[in-house]
Amino acid sequence: MKYANQYFRNADLVLTLSGAAKKNGRKIKEMDLGFMSKGSIWCENGKIVWIGKDKNLPLALVKKKSVEYNLKGMTVLPGFVECHTHSVFAGHRADEFEMRQNGRSYSEIAAGGGGILSTVKAVRKAKNLDLLNQAQQRVDQFKQQGVTTLEIKSGYGLNLRSEIKMLSVIKKLNGVRITSTFLGAHALPPEYKSYERYLADLGQSYLPLIKKRKLADRVDVFIEKGFFESVAVSNFLQIAKNLGFAVTLHADQLSLSGGTELAVDFHADSADHVICVGDRQIQKLANSQTVAVLLPAADLYLKCAYPPARKMIDAGACVALATDFNPGTSPTQNLNLVGLLARLNMQMTLPEVICAYTYGAARALRMENLCGSLEVGKSADFICTKKDWSELFYSVGARDIDATYISGKLSAAL
Ligand SMILES: [Zn+2]
Numbered sequence: 001m002k003y004a005n006q007y008f009r010n011a012d013l014v015l016t017l018s019g020a021a022k023k024n025g026r027k028i029k030e031m032d033l034g035f036m037s038k039g040s041i042w043c044e045n046g047k048i049v050w051i052g053k054d055k056n057l058p059l060a061l062v063k064k065k066s067v068e069y070n071l072k073g074m075t076v077l078p079g080f081v082e083c084h085t086h087s088v089f090a091g092h093r094a095d096e097f098e099m100r101q102n103g104r105s106y107s108e109i110a111a112g113g114g115g116i117l118s119t120v121k122a123v124r125k126a127k128n129l130d131l132l133n134q135a136q137q138r139v140d141q142f143k144q145q146g147v148t149t150l151e152i153k154s155g156y157g158l159n160l161r162s163e164i165k166m167l168s169v170i171k172k173l174n175g176v177r178i179t180s181t182f183l184g185a186h187a188l189p190p191e192y193k194s195y196e197r198y199l200a201d202l203g204q205s206y207l208p209l210i211k212k213r214k215l216a217d218r219v220d221v222f223i224e225k226g227f228f229e230s231v232a233v234s235n236f237l238q239i240a241k242n243l244g245f246a247v248t249l250h251a252d253q254l255s256l257s258g259g260t261e262l263a264v265d266f267h268a269d270s271a272d273h274v275i276c277v278g279d280r281q282i283q284k285l286a287n288s289q290t291v292a293v294l295l296p297a298a299d300l301y302l303k304c305a306y307p308p309a310r311k312m313i314d315a316g317a318c319v320a321l322a323t324d325f326n327p328g329t330s331p332t333q334n335l336n337l338v339g340l341l342a343r344l345n346m347q348m349t350l351p352e353v354i355c356a357y358t359y360g361a362a363r364a365l366r367m368e369n370l371c372g373s374l375e376v377g378k379s380a381d382f383i384c385t386k387k388d389w390s391e392l393f394y395s396v397g398a399r400d401i402d403a404t405y406i407s408g409k410l411s412a413a414l
Pocket residue numbers: 084085086250324
């Protein structure tokens with residue numbers, strides 16, 4: 001499709017996040033949100049060609065034809081990037097919620113055949129079209145909250161056929177920019193007795209096929225004591241890297257099990273959860289390019305500790321926030337809830353939360369050159385809200401977003 005030039009004019013306030021981008025998402029202060037009053041954006045072919053105050057539009061652009069959009073009354077900010085979800089699944093796990101309420105732990109439920117394995121049963125049985133239709137509704141729900149880029153993991157198939165089925169479903173989803181992650185190493189499939197044997201099979205037969213068919217951009221492993229232990233996964237991660245996959249890890253969620261340090265050692269895009277970490281791991285993370293992806297909705301549901309976000313940010317780590325949306329430990333897609341928990345229970349400031357859901361999350365996906373801030377050369381992915389920016393991540397259940405543009409195209413208007 002041929003794009004016309006687009007001129008989005010005169011927003012009351014634009015948050016460009018350009019300061020956050022200059023600092024690589026580290027030690028974010030309010031001024032790093034890049035406030036611009038009477039801000040305007042010129043787009044060509046879905047990309048930002050110019051951004052500035054309306055009165056400063058360069059003559060060369062004044063002369064060009066464009067479709068104009070009046071953003072008066074709007075606050076504009078980069079589209080949200082949701083960088084950690086398990087949005088393709090069948091069934092639900094509401095019964096486990098009640099079990100946990102009655103005192104059973106996540107690990108105990110998993111050992112009894114519940115947890116991830118109960119979703120695996122449902123996904124293996126599910127028809128492709130049913131999986132796709134359900135997942136598309138979830139994608140739409142993210143989109144309505146201003147999400148413009150969404151990461152989705154596999155990991156509920158745990159055999160070649162069903163993992164490929166999940167990844168193929170992810171490829172068919174639309175409406176936002178989607179990136180897929182292969183999480184075959186999510187849990188031990190019932191057909192296996194040994195984690196090592198399963199990891200060896202994943203490395204030898206799954207990864208080359210997934211690469212060949214271009215079904216995933218990254219590889220993830222659920223690293224935890226009693227699940228995939230950090231010493232056992234090095235070989236597998238090396239195979240993934242050799243094949244050209246980026247790496248991300250579920251790390252140190254329930255116990256200090258080496259995941260965060262392994263993530264840094266493998267130059268992973270991100271280490272996710274990072275709850276049970278000490279000063280050494282925090283410092284190592286802060287000195288690296290690996291982003292700490294914090295998932296406080298899962299901590300709320302599991303009634304476990306929240307990650308030491310304050311310490312990580314003060315040490316200089318780049319931090320992102322995400323829902324971890326999944327049917328077991330985080331059955332919510334609510335971005336406001338995630339941001340609110342970060343503010344209430346992790347002592348993050350609002351500018352830090354906004355950065356963590358835009359630039360920080362884009363960086364966690366290594367997509368910061370494409371999205372996450374509003375700068376020349378990047379995709380025109382942005383949100384318009386009639387609210388003041390100070391009202392973001394404040395009211396759970398509120399509908400904050402009035403319009404979402406992805407590559408300059410109106411994606412959702414409420
Ligand atoms: Zn997860």
